[in-house]
Amino acid sequence: MRASLALHLGLVAVLFALNFVLPAYAHGNIARVMTLAVYAIGYNIAFGYTGLLSLGHAMFFAAGMYGAGLLLRFTDAGAVAAFGVALACGAGLALVTGLLALRTAGVSFMIVTLMFSQACALAILYFAEYTRGDEGFVIAAASRVVAGHDLGDAQVRYLAAWALFSAAFLFSLWLVNRPMGKVLVAIRENEPRARLLGYDTFRLKLGALVISGMVSAASGAGYGLFFGYAGASFAGVQYSIFPLLWVLLGGAGTVIGPFLGTLFMFYLIDLSSGITDAYMLIAGVALIGLTLFAPQGIAGELRRRAWRGLP
Amino acid sequence: MSKSDHPQSSSRRAALKTLGAAGAAATLPLWARYTHAQTAAPIRIGFQKHATGIGAAYGRWYDRTSQAAVAKINGEGGINGRMIELVTEDDGTDPKRGAEVIEKFANQSKCDIAFGTLFSHVVIGSAPRAGELKLPYFVVSEGHHVASGMLNRWTLQPGITDVKSQVQAMAPFITDTLGKKVTMIYPDYGFGYDHRDNLVPAVQAAGGEIVAQIAIPPTETSFTKYFPQIPRETEVIYHVMVGPAVLTFVKEMGEFFGPSRPEIFGFIDSLEAVDLASPGLDFLEGTYFWEGMPRYLQADAPAYVTAYRDAVGIDANGASTSDPKDVSTAAHMFGCWETLHIIKAGMEAAGYSSTADRQALVEAVEAMTEMPAGAAHPQGDKLFNGRTHQVFGPQYISKVESGKLNVTHVAPIEDTLYPDEVDYTTQSF
Numbered sequence: 001m002r003a004s005l006a007l008h009l010g011l012v013a014v015l016f017a018l019n020f021v022l023p024a025y026a027h028g029n030i031a032r033v034m035t036l037a038v039y040a041i042g043y044n045i046a047f048g049y050t051g052l053l054s055l056g057h058a059m060f061f062a063a064g065m066y067g068a069g070l071l072l073r074f075t076d077a078g079a080v081a082a083f084g085v086a087l088a089c090g091a092g093l094a095l096v097t098g099l100l101a102l103r104t105a106g107v108s109f110m111i112v113t114l115m116f117s118q119a120c121a122l123a124i125l126y127f128a129e130y131t132r133g134d135e136g137f138v139i140a141a142a143s144r145v146v147a148g149h150d151l152g153d154a155q156v157r158y159l160a161a162w163a164l165f166s167a168a169f170l171f172s173l174w175l176v177n178r179p180m181g182k183v184l185v186a187i188r189e190n191e192p193r194a195r196l197l198g199y200d201t202f203r204l205k206l207g208a209l210v211i212s213g214m215v216s217a218a219s220g221a222g223y224g225l226f227f228g229y230a231g232a233s234f235a236g237v238q239y240s241i242f243p244l245l246w247v248l249l250g251g252a253g254t255v256i257g258p259f260l261g262t263l264f265m266f267y268l269i270d271l272s273s274g275i276t277d278a279y280m281l282i283a284g285v286a287l288i289g290l291t292l293f294a295p296q297g298i299a300g301e302l303r304r305r306a307w308r309g310l311p
Numbered sequence: 312m313s314k315s316d317h318p319q320s321s322s323r324r325a326a327l328k329t330l331g332a333a334g335a336a337a338t339l340p341l342w343a344r345y346t347h348a349q350t351a352a353p354i355r356i357g358f359q360k361h362a363t364g365i366g367a368a369y370g371r372w373y374d375r376t377s378q379a380a381v382a383k384i385n386g387e388g389g390i391n392g393r394m395i396e397l398v399t400e401d402d403g404t405d406p407k408r409g410a411e412v413i414e415k416f417a418n419q420s421k422c423d424i425a426f427g428t429l430f431s432h433v434v435i436g437s438a439p440r441a442g443e444l445k446l447p448y449f450v451v452s453e454g455h456h457v458a459s460g461m462l463n464r465w466t467l468q469p470g471i472t473d474v475k476s477q478v479q480a481m482a483p484f485i486t487d488t489l490g491k492k493v494t495m496i497y498p499d500y501g502f503g504y505d506h507r508d509n510l511v512p513a514v515q516a517a518g519g520e521i522v523a524q525i526a527i528p529p530t531e532t533s534f535t536k537y538f539p540q541i542p543r544e545t546e547v548i549y550h551v552m553v554g555p556a557v558l559t560f561v562k563e564m565g566e567f568f569g570p571s572r573p574e575i576f577g578f579i580d581s582l583e584a585v586d587l588a589s590p591g592l593d594f595l596e597g598t599y600f601w602e603g604m605p606r607y608l609q610a611d612a613p614a615y616v617t618a619y620r621d622a623v624g625i626d627a628n629g630a631s632t633s634d635p636k637d638v639s640t641a642a643h644m645f646g647c648w649e650t651l652h653i654i655k656a657g658m659e660a661a662g663y664s665s666t667a668d669r670q671a672l673v674e675a676v677e678a679m680t681e682m683p684a685g686a687a688h689p690q691g692d693k694l695f696n697g698r699t700h701q702v703f704g705p706q707y708i709s710k711v712e713s714g715k716l717n718v719t720h721v722a723p724i725e726d727t728l729y730p731d732e733v734d735y736t737t738q739s740f
Contacts, residue, residue, distance in 0.1 A: 025418035032411065125500050125529070135431045135454070135501040136406065138439050138461050152443040228439030231406050231432050270411070273401055277362050 004311055008173050008255060012166045019158050029270070031158040033263050034165035035222045036242075040250070040258030041168045042215030043243035048252035049176060050208040051188030052102075055110045055240050056117030057216055059097070062124065062235035063089040064217030069230035070130060072143040079146050083221050090217020091210050093120075098209040102202060105191075114240070121235040136231025144225050157226045164222045165259075168215050173255045175211070176311050184208055185253070216243070249290060251299030255311050260298045353396035354389070354663075356381075356654070357416030357425040359437065364404030366430050368584040369640050373427055373451065374399065376644040379622040380651040383686075390655045391663065398422050406436025413437045417444040423666055424654065427451055427647060431501065438462040445740065447673050449654060451646035453477070453603070455505060458701035460733025464740055467676055467700040470650030471603065471643065474505045476727035480706045481576070481601055482513035484720050489574040489599065490546025491519040496537070497551045499526035506551045506578070527552065534560050538567040550577045557581040558591050565594030575599065579606070579709075579716075583640040586630070588714050595711045599719070602707040603642035604690045605629075607715045619648060619689035628715070645690045652687035653679070653695075670740050677736055694724050698734040703727045 018030060039061055046052040067089030068082035077085070101112040125133045144151040151157050175181050186194040187201050195201050224230045233239075242265075243258075250261025265283075272282035294301040303310040358377055361370030381395045389395060398420045402409040409428065416422040424447040428434050431454035438456075441448035442463035450457065450468050455475040457468040485493060493514055497503030503526060511521050522542045527534065534556075541548065552560045564575075575598035587595065605612075606629035608620065623644070624632045631637035653676060661668055661675035677697035684692045691705040703724050709716035 023418070025414060028414045028418060029411075128501060128504060133501040133504070135456070136435050138435055141439070141442070141463075152439070154443075227410055227436075228443075229406060229410065229436040231436055233406055233432060269408075270415075277401060279401070280363070 003307075004173075004309065007310075008169065011256065011259070012162075012169065015162055015165070019155070019162065024154070027154060027158060029266065031154075031161040031226065033259075033266050034161040035219060035226055036266075037219075037246075037259040037262040038165055038168040038222065039216050039219035040243045040246040040262050041172050041255075042212045042217075042219060044247045044252065044254075044258045045172060045175065045184075045215065046209055046212035047244065048247055048254070048257070049181065049188060050184045050205055050212075051191075052205060052209060052212075053106075053110055053244075054113040054209075054212075055237075055244075056097070056113030056115070057212075057243055058235050058237065058239035059117040059120035060090045060094055060213040060216035061220035061223075061239060061243075062120060062232075063093045063213070064220030064222075065224040065230045065234055066124065066131065066220075067217065068221035069137065069139050069224045072139055073137060074130075076143070079144055079151065079225055082143075083218075083225065086217050086221030087214050090220070091214040093217075094210045094213025095206070097213070098206045102205050102209065114237070117235070117240055118237065121232060121237075124232045124235050131230075131232070134232045136229060136233070139224055139228045139230060141228065144228060151225050152228065161222065161226060164218060168218065169255065169259065171215075173311060176255060180204070180207075188253075245287075247297075249287070249297050251297030251301070251303070254297070254299035254303060257297050257299035264298065351393065353394045354658070355396050355398050355420065355422040356651075357412075357420065357422035358397045358399045358427045359402050359409060359412050359416075359425060359433070360399050360427060361404040361429060361433070362399075362401035364402075366404035366433075369429050369643065370401075370404075372584070372640040372644045373429060373647050375639075376623050376647040377427060377651060379624070380648040383622055384651060384655055390658045395651070395655075402428070402433055402437075404430050404433060406432045409433040409437040410440045413440045413444065413446065413448070417441075417446045421666075422446075423663075424449060424669070424672070426650060426654065429453075429643065431456055434466075435461065438466045441465050445669060447669050447676075449650050451643070451650055453643065453646070455509075458696075458699040458732060460699075460735075462700075464700075464735045464738045465673060467673070469653045469676055469679065469695050469700070469702045470648075471646030471702065472704050472706070472727060473701055474502075475509045475729060476703055477578075477601060477603070477706055478506055478509040479513040479729060480722035480726040481708070482510065482517040482519070483726060484708055484722065485547055485549065485576055486514060486517040486519035488720070489576060492522045492542075492544050492546045493519055493549050494523040494525065494541050494545040494547070494573075495521060495549045496525045496527065496541075498553060499528045502553060502580075503527075503551060506549075510549065532556055532559065534563050535567065538564065545573050547574045547576055548572075550575065551581060552577075553581045557585070558589060561594055562591035565591075577601070579603075579642045583642060584638050586636065586638050587711065587716070593714075596714070598711055600709050600711070600716060601642075602709050602716065602718075604645045605707055605709060605716065605718050606639065606641040607709075607717070609718055613684075615684070615686045616689050618686060619645070623648070649682075649688050649690065649693070653682070656687070673740070691721075692724065694728075696731065698736055699731050700735050 043057050064086040067086035071077050071082045071085050097116050104112050124131045141152050149156045191201055246261035247258050251257030268283050272279035385394050400412040402412045416425045426449040428450045429452050434450045434452045442465045448466045451471050453471050455473045497506050525537050525540050577600050579600045579602050608627040625639045626632050629639050629641045657672050657676040661671035663672050679695045682688050682693035693702050693704045695702045706722040707718050708720040710719045
């Protein structure tokens with residue numbers, strides 16, 4: 001337990017320290033990776049810990065991005081209020097989706113979440129008068145200010161992304177160490193048995209999905225606020241696949257896995273695109289290799305080989 | 312919009328600048344001897360290329376045109392005696408990756424400027440970062456987002472006209488020559504709305520009438536069920552379908568109308584990089600298209616146009632000289648050529664020597680007005696509006712005759728102008 005706490009707090013501390021030493025390009029990249037890792041952390045709560053394989057998480061990410069973005073586009077509410085509204089949007093959408101989709105399981109759950117997400121993506125296109133459809137809109141620099149600090153400034157953005165990441169990361173660590181986290185794992189491993197033991201698995205799964213949706217929305221809102229853009233491409237099906245990929249690569253059902261997966265994937269694309277136009281080929285080969293030789297992801301492999309207690 | 316409410320960091324930055332300047336002054340003799348080597352270094356232009364994703368066909372031709380323009384400019388001595396080096400990064404036609412690529416240009420590959428984006432969502436996703444990084448960002452997008460005031464002072468579109476002016480300039484020709492009662496068929500998303508929002512008032516102003524607006528969802532693959540919605544009184548069909556389904560669209564429209572069809576007017580955007588001799592497109596014979604610049608070599612083409620086409624490597628049919636099946640995106644890619652020439656003119660006017668002169672470059676381009684047709688502007692005369700960061704130019708209307716597009720009308724610049732919607736020059740850098 002103590003070693004695990006040291007590892008996770010250590011990562012938070014290292015990321016904070018990196019703010020002061022990273023060169024400009026990497027500094028921006030890590031800010032982006034931390035923001036997106038929050039999305040992966042949210043996804044991991046549903047998929048990695050509760051076993052809910054959703055193919056529609058982009059709707060939660062987009063709910064956060066548009067919840068914050070549209071509020072700032074049409075009102076003077078300010079970035080903090082927009083962030084709060086974004087969380088509510090994500091949680092609300094997850095609650096509604098969960099109430100319906102959790103009546104299904106397995107493949108049906110995948111399909112239902114995918115359909116919900118597509119419906120959200122099409123709704124963004126349909127209400128183009130407000131959302132500007134596929135083109136998206138710029139979130140004005142003047143509204144991206146928190147307590148006098150401009151989120152467009154590299155330092156402020158990095159620290160804001162770090163704060164968002166740390167909060168989600170440590171929350172996820174806290175959650176999985178609580179009894180609720182253990183029950184979620186029990187549901188993942190054997191839901192009928194968890195039900196037999198007296199747990200209301202529907203309510204617990206719904207709770208996990210709402211938390212997952214809210215954390216994903218926090219990432220979407222953060223992305224919009226930090227980088228100044230909201231667009232329909234973020235609601236597309238590929239943005240439902242990305243967190244699945246990041247979590248699988250980093251290690252599903254580990255707290256640190258989502259961050260590792262997001263970081264790995266970002267640099268895999270960034271570095272291989274510098275080598276060839278066919279960088280997706282390199283990325284694909286690397287992914288196949290990782291799936292073959294480390295099927296449980298980076299942190300999963302670490303847990304299997306060296307650190308059995310890694311949460 | 313400014314980011315000046317930052318007392319702490321700006322004062323720290325100011326202090327660092329002073330220290331840096333003092334340090335630099337102290338070492339003056341050491342580095343002064345290298346200044347010549349410094350200025351002989353190439354000017355690095357970050358080219359945001361749609362190499363993959365939905366914009367890949369455009370990206371391929373934007374690349375070829377840009378490479379040709381760079382070769383020409385370098386052959387003529389470069390910019391202020393410095394060669395241009397294109398630093399190409401694929402943005403995957405994705406706004407997220409687009410913004411990352413902008414950061415890469417500014418912070419890693421140390422580019423002087425960024426250039427070359429076409430798709431609107433990539434421009435809109437990237438522009439905020441370009442503004443924050445204070446990186447001059449020259450887009451070749453034809454979107455109205457620049458002139459609408461949505462972006463920022465660092466983003467300019469001096470090499471290609473925007474969709475608002477293009478659509479507006481078509482209305483007089485449509486109503487005068489083709490017919491007064493127009494039915495619009497357009498994709499049910501942003502690109503289609505640009506046409507809907509701008510054509511309707513323009514046709515009304517020109518004395519015509521829009522009798523129906525048929526918006527087709529982007530996911531549609533068959534269009535038969537939409538054609539009965541076209542009113543019988545329709546004299547002109549205005550279509551701007553895009554994407555791979557356009558071939559089906561044209562074929563089904565042909566089957567619907569048979570030999571007795573209304574006049575048909577479309578935007579070539581739907582058929583950029585598509586061979587007009589493709590099966591199913593014969594129905595387009597005798598219909599009209601907007602073209603940003605003629606795809607087929609016209610009989611009266613001036614020498615600078617043929618020189619431009621030879622440099623880019625397109626034949627008389629607008630296809631690659633090395634592969635006649637590889638049709639170019641001629642109606643848009645000239646914008647890369649013209650933009651690179653404007654960058655050269657702007658850098659020379661600003662006395663650009665390093666990234667410290669980026670602001671001077673933007674101001675120099677803002678000061679530009681008339682750009683006469685010629686080797687640097689093969690598409691035609693241009694008029695740049697420094698306040699809106701948008702250029703205006705002639706628009707071509709071509710008729711399909713024997714499977715080729717022949718220019719029948721050129722809309723003058725005056726028809727493309729509209730009142731300013733923004734004045735970027737009042738914004739701080």
